[in-house]
Amino acid sequence: MFDLYWQAFTTVLMPQNLLAMALGSLWGLLAGALPGISTSMGVVLILSFTYTLSPMTAFVLLIGAYLGGITGGSITSILFGIPGEPSSVPTVIEGYSLAKQGKAAYAMWVYLLCSIFGGLFSVVVMIVATPLIANFALRFGPAEYFALTVLGLSVVSGLSGGSMLKGFLSCFFGLFLATVGTDGITGEERFTFETVTLLGGINFVVAMVGLLAVSEILIEAEEPFKEYKGGVEYRGLMRELPPFSLFRKYWLTMIRSPIIGTIVGALPGAGATIASFLAYGEAARTAKHEPEKFGKGAVEGLMAAESANNASTGGSMTVLLSLGLPGSNTTAMLVAAFMIHGMQPGPLLLATRPDIIYGIFVAMLLTNLLLLVLAGTAIRLFLELNRLPYSIFSAAIMILCVIGAFGISNSVDDMFLMFAFSIIGYFMRKCGVPVAPCILALVLGDLAELSLRRALLLSGGSPLGLVASPISIVLLAGALVSIVYPIFKKPKMLAGA
Amino acid sequence: MKHGKTLSWMVVLIFGAVLAAASPASAQFPERAIEILVPFGAGGGSDTAARAVVEGMKPQLKHGVVVNNMPGGGATKGMLYVAQQPADGYTVLAVTTSHLIDAVKPKTRAHILNDFDPLCRIQWDTSGVIVAGDSKFKTLAELIDFGKKNPKMLKFAGTSPGGWSEIQTVAFFKEAGVQVTFVPFDSGAEIKAAILGGHITGAVEELAETLPLINAGKLKALCVIMDKRHPALPDVPSSVELKVNYDHGLMRAWGVKKGTPPERQKLLLDVIKKSLENPVYVKYIQDNHLDVRPGFLGPEETRAYWGSEIKFYTDVLTELGYVK
Numbered sequence: 001m002f003d004l005y006w007q008a009f010t011t012v013l014m015p016q017n018l019l020a021m022a023l024g025s026l027w028g029l030l031a032g033a034l035p036g037i038s039t040s041m042g043v044v045l046i047l048s049f050t051y052t053l054s055p056m057t058a059f060v061l062l063i064g065a066y067l068g069g070i071t072g073g074s075i076t077s078i079l080f081g082i083p084g085e086p087s088s089v090p091t092v093i094e095g096y097s098l099a100k101q102g103k104a105a106y107a108m109w110v111y112l113l114c115s116i117f118g119g120l121f122s123v124v125v126m127i128v129a130t131p132l133i134a135n136f137a138l139r140f141g142p143a144e145y146f147a148l149t150v151l152g153l154s155v156v157s158g159l160s161g162g163s164m165l166k167g168f169l170s171c172f173f174g175l176f177l178a179t180v181g182t183d184g185i186t187g188e189e190r191f192t193f194e195t196v197t198l199l200g201g202i203n204f205v206v207a208m209v210g211l212l213a214v215s216e217i218l219i220e221a222e223e224p225f226k227e228y229k230g231g232v233e234y235r236g237l238m239r240e241l242p243p244f245s246l247f248r249k250y251w252l253t254m255i256r257s258p259i260i261g262t263i264v265g266a267l268p269g270a271g272a273t274i275a276s277f278l279a280y281g282e283a284a285r286t287a288k289h290e291p292e293k294f295g296k297g298a299v300e301g302l303m304a305a306e307s308a309n310n311a312s313t314g315g316s317m318t319v320l321l322s323l324g325l326p327g328s329n330t331t332a333m334l335v336a337a338f339m340i341h342g343m344q345p346g347p348l349l350l351a352t353r354p355d356i357i358y359g360i361f362v363a364m365l366l367t368n369l370l371l372l373v374l375a376g377t378a379i380r381l382f383l384e385l386n387r388l389p390y391s392i393f394s395a396a397i398m399i400l401c402v403i404g405a406f407g408i409s410n411s412v413d414d415m416f417l418m419f420a421f422s423i424i425g426y427f428m429r430k431c432g433v434p435v436a437p438c439i440l441a442l443v444l445g446d447l448a449e450l451s452l453r454r455a456l457l458l459s460g461g462s463p464l465g466l467v468a469s470p471i472s473i474v475l476l477a478g479a480l481v482s483i484v485y486p487i488f489k490k491p492k493m494l495a496g497a
Numbered sequence: 498m499k500h501g502k503t504l505s506w507m508v509v510l511i512f513g514a515v516l517a518a519a520s521p522a523s524a525q526f527p528e529r530a531i532e533i534l535v536p537f538g539a540g541g542g543s544d545t546a547a548r549a550v551v552e553g554m555k556p557q558l559k560h561g562v563v564v565n566n567m568p569g570g571g572a573t574k575g576m577l578y579v580a581q582q583p584a585d586g587y588t589v590l591a592v593t594t595s596h597l598i599d600a601v602k603p604k605t606r607a608h609i610l611n612d613f614d615p616l617c618r619i620q621w622d623t624s625g626v627i628v629a630g631d632s633k634f635k636t637l638a639e640l641i642d643f644g645k646k647n648p649k650m651l652k653f654a655g656t657s658p659g660g661w662s663e664i665q666t667v668a669f670f671k672e673a674g675v676q677v678t679f680v681p682f683d684s685g686a687e688i689k690a691a692i693l694g695g696h697i698t699g700a701v702e703e704l705a706e707t708l709p710l711i712n713a714g715k716l717k718a719l720c721v722i723m724d725k726r727h728p729a730l731p732d733v734p735s736s737v738e739l740k741v742n743y744d745h746g747l748m749r750a751w752g753v754k755k756g757t758p759p760e761r762q763k764l765l766l767d768v769i770k771k772s773l774e775n776p777v778y779v780k781y782i783q784d785n786h787l788d789v790r791p792g793f794l795g796p797e798e799t800r801a802y803w804g805s806e807i808k809f810y811t812d813v814l815t816e817l818g819y820v821k
Contacts, residue, residue: 044539141696142680182571185681187659187819189604196577196606199570268686323693324709325686329538332686336545339784346709409569450683457680458652458697 008358012366017060021367024061025374028068032084033076035404039069039085040329047333055341055356060363062337066330067367070313071115071375075382078107080397082213086204087272090280090305092212093436097297104386105240108379110299111306118307119368121258122314127361134322137266142454143466145269147475149448154479155281159436166433174438177202178445185453197413206414207442209401210421211435217394218426253283253304261308265315271328272312273443279308285482320345321357526761530561535591536575538568546749547591549781553772571595573606580607584754586761592750594661597803601811601820613752615799616766620792622747624665625718627707628699629692637719637739644675651677654688654700659819661747666701668813672743703747705785729786750799
């Protein structure tokens with residue numbers, strides 16, 4: 001066992017592998033930070049360079065790109081308010097609010113430290129308990145997935161800010177948006193207006209960029225000469241380092257979020273996005289210190305989302321390495337990489353190629369540490385941009401948004417759709433309807449609907465099938481508490497104070 | 498109308514391009530890179546297949562080959578794109594079974610038989626009936642026996658409702674005289690997780706992806722769907738051996754827009770045919786067990802094959818109520 005780790009360490013620490021790790025991580029950070037390139041696209045683009053590399057070098061490179069992408073997605077989220085990845089939406093909500101208050105550097109530190117903590121946490125869990133996590137993930141059938149999404153949706157109350165009524169309005173709009181596209185159970189077309197663009201449904205990123213980033217610019221454009229606070233109060237990175245007491249204060253979130261992240265990341269139907277939303281929602285729901293700050297720059301929300309987001313990588317890899325099942329598009333690319341190098345990811349891989357498995361463990365560990373340095377440097381460069389006046393800054397954001405929406409599937413239609421969402425988002429903000437519940441519902445809606453219908457197909461139409469296992473009972477009970485509790489606690493919220 | 502003006506310029510340009518392409522000076526087809534349009538995202542089955550062929554095409558074509566992924570709307574978006582390009586042989590569509598199934602549905606936006614000419618079929622994949630390794634069903638006969646006594650109680654997972662996955666599941670079991678419930682999932686990984694976790698009876702799935710889990714004993718193949726046994730699973734009987742008269746499989750082919758000059762089609766076919774012997778491609782099909790049945794069919798055989806498959810899908814989909 002220790003021999004294998006020792007061997008893995010010496011292999012990964014060879015100069016060509018370290019170089020591959022650094023290049024992969026840098027590329028991943030860049031791909032994740034650019035809205036037009038998702039983590040999975042980043043991994044695909046680099047995959048074609050691995051044909052001629054030795055297997056270990058190839059995996060070190062790809063893991064660098066994977067972890068770098070997940071980490072980099074949040075840089076643009078905090079600084080520009082553009083979600084580089086669907087999983088960074090909670091980061092946009094809290095991190096960008098902090099940046100607007102002139103706390104960009106502080107938010108960056110929190111994000112970076114929590115990301116790396118989450119990543120390392122999940123790697124350690126993965127090394128210690130791969131079979132355990134994988135078996136637990138397998139116990140999630142359609143009924144359990146449904147219960148999980150209900151729990152996810154139930155945190156709307158925590159995301160609604162002032163009025164729960166408006167929060168639910170936004171949530172139901174999101175659920176409606178999730179029904180657009182080809183019905184996953186019958187193959188019927190719904191609300192597609194005979195266009196090909198909408199056949200695949202509304203792309204998360206298109207909707208999010210419109211609702212969050214562009215609508216924000218529209219709002220800000222009402223006051224063209226306002227000075228951007230981020231540029232004024234920025235004091236240099238080292239002076240903004242958050243004190244350790246911050247993490248002690250929110251220790252519960254710091255422990256709970258990576259656990260949520262690792263488990264949800266291991267579910268093939270869920271992944272990083274749902275993990276970060278669930279952890280964020282849990283933090284919002286149970287916040288003891290300053291719950292009113294959620295949606296307006298709550299550090300705790302940022303911590304929860306970021307640590308869960310990065311912890312999902314370990315969860316995903318657990319199922320990939322022990323069962324050969326890719327939980328996300330990105331890990332599906334890693335399957336392709338295994339095939340290119342003549343290996344079949346699956347239960348037998350540990351027996352046939354332990355060197356690769358242990359090498360991957362070690363590479364993930366080291367990549368997380370390397371990212372701390374690389375992302376720290378990248379953040380410093382990015383923060384310089386923050387000194388620009390908002391009028392110029394917002395134009396740059398707008399360009400990135402357009403490129404991002406177009407880049408997802410090289411489609412001009414997606415670009416127009418993004419602008420349509422920006423106008424919807426503008427009016428939602430004007431009416432005080434929070435945008436976050438809508439996005440949460442859009443992300444979870446599809447999985448919620450499909451897993452409900454799958455569960456009913458499996459139980460022959462009987463709703464009892466939904467509460468047949470302890471996992472789903474616990475999750476649904478949690479959801480019930482989270483919906484009912486705030487109503488009793490603050491009856492005024494329903495009225496829309 | 499500024500827009501109108503741009504549009505008319507574009508028409509002139511395109512017209513010019515078509516003229517230029519048709520002029521005798523272009524006898525040396527191709528004069529620029531050939532675009533291979535893969536109607537699915539990068540990294541998927543269709544994409545890796547196309548890229549493996551392209552590896553062998555590159556050295557043969559002076560101006561190169563470009564793979565363009567255009568996912569969306571099943572595989573419809575990419576097909577529409579090729580149908581809208583000039584019929585000059587510069588855009589080649591990677592055709593899959595989904596396009597044939599599309600041709601059955603009333604809402605078809607482009608028709609694979611009417612709007613395209615096949616170049617060749619390159620692959621004919623093999624599926625198997627997969628259940629959990631610890632499933633109570635030890636043989637296909639037991640499964641069929643249970644299914645006959647308990648209609649609709651066998652729950653089988655797949656992807657794409659109304660698509661290939663549902664057709665092969667339902668049609669196979671219909672041939673065996675069993676009514677199953679088809680439960681669609683989003684990806685092969687979710688299906689396998691659902692079988693491993695005991696949430697569903699099994700699935701009818703392409704074998705290559707499931708082999709690692711079968712070899713580890715976590716999953717079990719009750720039969721392979723073809724006329725002979727699969728070399729990687731010598732102990733598993735074939736469907737024809739078990740007297741279930743069904744051997745359809747997922748196919749991959751190449752096609753160009755209808756009306757592409759025959760000599761260009763011929764040239765493309767020759768290039769593709771030659772690249773199928775390239776070591777990169779040969780290794781790829783061996784690794785993925787795509788060489789179990791001969792995949793290659795010439796243009797006319799491919800057209801006939803497409804025709805008969807579409808007829809078969811029409812029957813199945815009519816019975817399922819997707820086509821009225």
